[in-house]
Amino acid sequence: MEAFVTEVLRFSSLVANGVPHTVLEDVKLRDYIIPKDSVIFTTTEAIHSDPSYFESPEEFRPERFLTAEGKFNTPREGLFPFGIGKRQCIGESLARMELFIFLTTLAQNFSFSSPPGKKIDISPDEIPIINKPRVEQDIMITIRK
């Protein structure tokens, strides 16, 4: 479940362009000068789909976060669904706890699949800043015995 939640956070890049911040003084970053007062968006989606961090990033593969023994393997680089630094999301631990409890309970009690003859589109519905799930589609939910 930890690997699944982590892959959902990577694949969805829910807050795709972060929360805008500004630069208090001119900043040199590699070959670039970022002038004072520039507005900065951190595009987590670009990092999360970078093949130098994740093999075949366009594929939804929770097992990328599992070791050969099936243990959760905490990613060290390339994963910033909650941002990074001083203004990192303050709701991260609450969000992670909710995702774990809600998704585990749902998975224990229900099976989710595409209705016969239909496909579920898991690509994000892009609205400014946020990658919203496509909720207006049919999903078949059956009670697990």
Ligand code: HEM
């Ligand atoms: C899956 C769920 C969530 C995701 C992916 C997410 C992601 C993010 C991201 C990317 C940022 C910007 C960080 C930055 O600027 O570097 C942020 C900021 C923030 N988030 Fe979340 N968040 C989630 C849930 C929550 C929840 C549940 C709360 C509150 C209960 C929350 C409260 C905040 C607040 C207050 C900020 C602004 C922090 C600041 O500017 O100091 N978030 N979040």
